[in-house]
Amino acid sequence: MKYCQRCVYPEVAVNLILDDEGVCSACRVFEEFETLTGDFWAERNKRFDELIEQYRNKDQSNYDCIIPVSGGKDSYFITYMIKVIYKLNPLLVTYHGNNYLPEGQENLNTMRKSFGVDHLVFGPSIQTLVKLNRLCFKRMGDMNWHAHCGIETYPIQAAVKLKIPLIVWGETAWDVSGMHSPDDYVEFSAKSRLEHSMRGFDWYDMIDAEEGIEARDLLWARYPSDDEIESVGVRGIYIGNFFKWDPNWHAPKMRDEYGFQMARQPFERTYRMFSNLDDMHENGIHDYLKYIKFGYGRASDHASKDIRTGYMTREQGIEMVRRYDHVKPRRDLERWLQYVGMTEEEFDRIADTFRDPRVWRKDETGKWVKDNIWEDASEG
Amino acid sequence: MNRLIGIVDYGSGNVTSVVNAFEALGFSARLSRDWAELKESTHIVLPGVGAFGAGMDRLKGLDLIEKLEREVLEKGKPFLGICLGHQMLATLGLEFGEHEGLNWIQGRVEKIDTGRSQLRLPHIGWNHARVLQPEPLYRHMTESPCFYYVHSYHLVPEDPSWTSAVCDYGVMLTASIQKQNIFGVQFHPEKSQPEGLQLLKNFAELA
Amino acid sequence: MLKNRLIPCLLLRNGLIVQSKQFKRWQVLGNPTTAVRRLSVWASDELIYLDISPDAVYDLKRDDLNHPNRGSLAEIIRDVAKYCFMPLTFGGGIRTIEDIRVRLGAGADKVSLNTQAVLTPTFVTEAAETFGSQCVVLSIDAAINGENRHEVKIQRGKEWTGLDPVEWAVEGERRGAGEILLNSIDRDGAMKGFDIGLIRRVVEAVSIPVIAIGGAGKWEDLAAALSEGRASAVSAANIFHYTEQSVLNAKKYLFSQGFNVRDPKLLEDKFRDKSSVHDPTLAWTDKRKCIG
Numbered sequence: 001m002k003y004c005q006r007c008v009y010p011e012v013a014v015n016l017i018l019d020d021e022g023v024c025s026a027c028r029v030f031e032e033f034e035t036l037t038g039d040f041w042a043e044r045n046k047r048f049d050e051l052i053e054q055y056r057n058k059d060q061s062n063y064d065c066i067i068p069v070s071g072g073k074d075s076y077f078i079t080y081m082i083k084v085i086y087k088l089n090p091l092l093v094t095y096h097g098n099n100y101l102p103e104g105q106e107n108l109n110t111m112r113k114s115f116g117v118d119h120l121v122f123g124p125s126i127q128t129l130v131k132l133n134r135l136c137f138k139r140m141g142d143m144n145w146h147a148h149c150g151i152e153t154y155p156i157q158a159a160v161k162l163k164i165p166l167i168v169w170g171e172t173a174w175d176v177s178g179m180h181s182p183d184d185y186v187e188f189s190a191k192s193r194l195e196h197s198m199r200g201f202d203w204y205d206m207i208d209a210e211e212g213i214e215a216r217d218l219l220w221a222r223y224p225s226d227d228e229i230e231s232v233g234v235r236g237i238y239i240g241n242f243f244k245w246d247p248n249w250h251a252p253k254m255r256d257e258y259g260f261q262m263a264r265q266p267f268e269r270t271y272r273m274f275s276n277l278d279d280m281h282e283n284g285i286h287d288y289l290k291y292i293k294f295g296y297g298r299a300s301d302h303a304s305k306d307i308r309t310g311y312m313t314r315e316q317g318i319e320m321v322r323r324y325d326h327v328k329p330r331r332d333l334e335r336w337l338q339y340v341g342m343t344e345e346e347f348d349r350i351a352d353t354f355r356d357p358r359v360w361r362k363d364e365t366g367k368w369v370k371d372n373i374w375e376d377a378s379e380g
Numbered sequence: 381m382n383r384l385i386g387i388v389d390y391g392s393g394n395v396t397s398v399v400n401a402f403e404a405l406g407f408s409a410r411l412s413r414d415w416a417e418l419k420e421s422t423h424i425v426l427p428g429v430g431a432f433g434a435g436m437d438r439l440k441g442l443d444l445i446e447k448l449e450r451e452v453l454e455k456g457k458p459f460l461g462i463c464l465g466h467q468m469l470a471t472l473g474l475e476f477g478e479h480e481g482l483n484w485i486q487g488r489v490e491k492i493d494t495g496r497s498q499l500r501l502p503h504i505g506w507n508h509a510r511v512l513q514p515e516p517l518y519r520h521m522t523e524s525p526c527f528y529y530v531h532s533y534h535l536v537p538e539d540p541s542w543t544s545a546v547c548d549y550g551v552m553l554t555a556s557i558q559k560q561n562i563f564g565v566q567f568h569p570e571k572s573q574p575e576g577l578q579l580l581k582n583f584a585e586l587a
Numbered sequence: 588m589l590k591n592r593l594i595p596c597l598l599l600r601n602g603l604i605v606q607s608k609q610f611k612r613w614q615v616l617g618n619p620t621t622a623v624r625r626l627s628v629w630a631s632d633e634l635i636y637l638d639i640s641p642d643a644v645y646d647l648k649r650d651d652l653n654h655p656n657r658g659s660l661a662e663i664i665r666d667v668a669k670y671c672f673m674p675l676t677f678g679g680g681i682r683t684i685e686d687i688r689v690r691l692g693a694g695a696d697k698v699s700l701n702t703q704a705v706l707t708p709t710f711v712t713e714a715a716e717t718f719g720s721q722c723v724v725l726s727i728d729a730a731i732n733g734e735n736r737h738e739v740k741i742q743r744g745k746e747w748t749g750l751d752p753v754e755w756a757v758e759g760e761r762r763g764a765g766e767i768l769l770n771s772i773d774r775d776g777a778m779k780g781f782d783i784g785l786i787r788r789v790v791e792a793v794s795i796p797v798i799a800i801g802g803a804g805k806w807e808d809l810a811a812a813l814s815e816g817r818a819s820a821v822s823a824a825n826i827f828h829y830t831e832q833s834v835l836n837a838k839k840y841l842f843s844q845g846f847n848v849r850d851p852k853l854l855e856d857k858f859r860d861k862s863s864v865h866d867p868t869l870a871w872t873d874k875r876k877c878i879g
Binding site for chain 3: 393394396397400401404429430431434499500501502503504505506507508526528529530531532548549568571573574577
Binding site: 012014015016017019025028029140141142177178179180181183184185186187188189190191194195196199200201202204205207222225226227229230234235236293294354356358 | 605606608612613614615616617618621622625628648649650651652653654778804825828829830831832835853856859860861862863864865
């Protein structure tokens with residue numbers, strides 16, 4: 001297994017390319033960001049100023065935009081930018097997947113008070129969620145598919161129904177793999193939702209006789225048609241394209257000034273304390289399954305980002321990977337097994353069917369093994 | 381009526397798209413060079429891209445011409461020629477020398493005259509057709525539907541009443557012909573969304 | 588009258604669609620077909636699909652997607668053709684007549700020849716005589732050399748040839764090519780506009796249509812390639828992946844500026860709300876790879 005020479009990503013990391021010098025596409029894009037001067041960001045800020053004015057409602061007859069929020073640190077930051085800095089009137093829209101940690105739920109509840117904004121929260125029936133958790137775990141090794149779908153469908157449905165064309169997203173998440181460069185100015189698209197967030201599965205694939213899921217259980221999951229998108233002029237922008245994104249700075253600011261709570265307990269699979277309070281499984285079993293499939297997890301993601309921004313060295317990053325990537329998270333696993341009614345033995349059996357042969361093999365004793373970055377002879 | 385679109389595969393060009401188009405429209409389509417498989421068709425389609433002479437040689441080599449003539453000329457089965465398949469309906473083709481065609485539509489296939497217009501050849505891309513005979517192929521579309529063309533030669537029929545649509549490329553080109561149950565289109569309806577697909581639908585729905 | 592064409596270009600590298608920057612950097616965009624499905628709905632006039640894989644290894648690099656993992660190029664082309672309702676030109680690594688036959692048989696309408704045409708120019712004629720000139724696109728990659736002149740490069744931009752792109756285009760037409768696809772390597776992915784001078788010189792030298800690619804950063808650049816460059820058609824690989832309904836919006840821009848392009852209208856998505864999981868006649872029935 002080859003690893004990036006600079007960060008800790010393996011070659012199989014999702015959507016990543018290692019170039020001829022052994023540097024990964026995410027590090028290369030980061031290089032592009034690093035050469036950007038203050039002037040660059042000033043230019044970007046100005047571009048945002050001009051864009052946002054096109055959508056500011058002159059007669060206060062409708063919301064200026066929708067902000068899809070989970071109640072996480074990024075939700076706080078985007079709402080801060082839109083409401084406090086730009087003084088727009090956003091409608092916050094939440095897809096509630098029923099996986100909140102208590103502090104995450106409190107963070108969600110606090111938003112309309114901390115910022116003085118209207119907030120629409122939608123949650124599918126718990127029975128439907130339980131069925132989708134089970135079905136998607138078995139079908140694609142991802143119990144959180146419902147959330148990827150809900151988050152990227154419900155706010156767009158709201159935009160069409162309420163005739164609010166602008167949707168403001170936050171982080172340019174493809175930076176994780178270096179899919180796009182700063183100048184690409186990528187916007188939200190149905191293609192990205194279907195292909196990347198939902199792995200090519202959509203609501204109609206989830207109709208299942210065995211689980212008892214019908215079309216009427218999935219109304220929240222239907223993406224609007226191209227005609228609807230065109231007629232309302234729906235457009236999803238990412239403020240990460242216009243403002244330098246640094247959660248190590250903005251998370252503490254949201255905590256200190258807007259009441260955002262960090263995690264009350266450390267996460268089992270990463271060292272960061274402010275991510276994914278809105279979904280306990282994102283850092284937990286969902287991420288553990290990423291490890292089972294591809295041999296790397298959230299600690300690799302966080303360490304790679306922190307190595308690039310200079311918060312830690314590559315050696316420290318490798319140590320994080322060694323310590324956290326393989327950890328089987330007990331707390332949220334226990335919750336999930338009880339939530340969907342599965343045994344751990346069945347969970348392990350199904351999870352193992354997703355081990356990628358490009359990464360995993362069995363040793364003489366029948367144990368799953370793979371190459372590990374801390375054993376990698378080529379790294380200096 | 382159980383429709384089966386028989387698409388003749390004589391090794392000329394992209395036939396997959398023709399099959400895909402009919403299937404996307406919900407019709408059963410069968411691609412074959414074997415008469416045993418084609419004879420059950422309710423409709424016959426002759427596609428094709430490339431040189432006239434080579435196309436005719438390949439078609440002759442499959443020993444299908446007489447059988448097609450029986451089904452189409454005698455029994456009146458609906459027939460659609462596309463691009464080269466449309467050109468081969470003529471008496472004579474003039475690309476790379478003189479070659480005999482099927483002679484179901486008396487006329488010649490000549491090079492598009494760009495002497496005065498100085499326009500580029502091949503004629504590649506989307507162009508509007510001016511429909512002279514809306515029934516039956518051009519039902520449910522605008523008066524000047526847009527189709528995709530890729531050719532340097534076009535069929536000039538001896539009887540102008542057989543020309544069902546023309547297209548302007550410096551000179552008037554024959555976009556399509558029809559003579560009773562025989563239809564020919566110079567453009568590629570299978571690649572001309574949405575009006576091309578409507579045309580294929582109109583053809584498939586012929587009784 | 589014949590319309591100007593707006594043609595998105597997709598680059599396939601070892602089984603994934605990628606962006607390209609100066610032929611040196613690649614960034615993953617996704618699987619071989621989802622983009623095709625969207626581009627069809629946005630009324631693209633044609634699609635150019637180029638295989639720029641350095642070796643014939645095709646792999647999605649993961650097995651948990653609702654998309655088949657095809658190990659061969661012919662299978663990928665067949666999948667692409669299924670979703671591509673506009674004319675499809677396929678290029679990249681075409682060396683023999685049989686290579687062309689395979690691609691046309693899998694669903695391509697035209698093929699694009701590049702390196703092999705330079706190495707054996709008679710190949711262009713052979714292809715035109717076998718399949719017709721209208722099937723043969725001559726793809727020319729040009730870059731500015733040390734003497735500040737344009738020169739043709741082959742092998743995906745790795746080797747200089749000593750050829751002048753204008754002269755090579757003229758010879759290509761003489762040998763039977765039906766169209767020219769002209770790319771500026773320096774402008775590729777730079778989003779700073781097309782090399783208008785180069786395009787214009789090639790357009791004026793040949794009497795076959797010229798498709799210009801390389802440099803689109805905004806819709807105005809596409810317009811310039813048509814109006815100042817006088818190209819018959821304009822293409823782009825990266826920019827159409829950045830925004831929703833991109834091709835449609837580009838066409839709306841051109842239409843509003845008075846260009847002779849097709850009326851910009853959304854087309855029906857024939858695969859909308861259709862499950863490939865439940866309907867085996869649709870797309871994939873791939874079995875997940877399991878080991879152990």
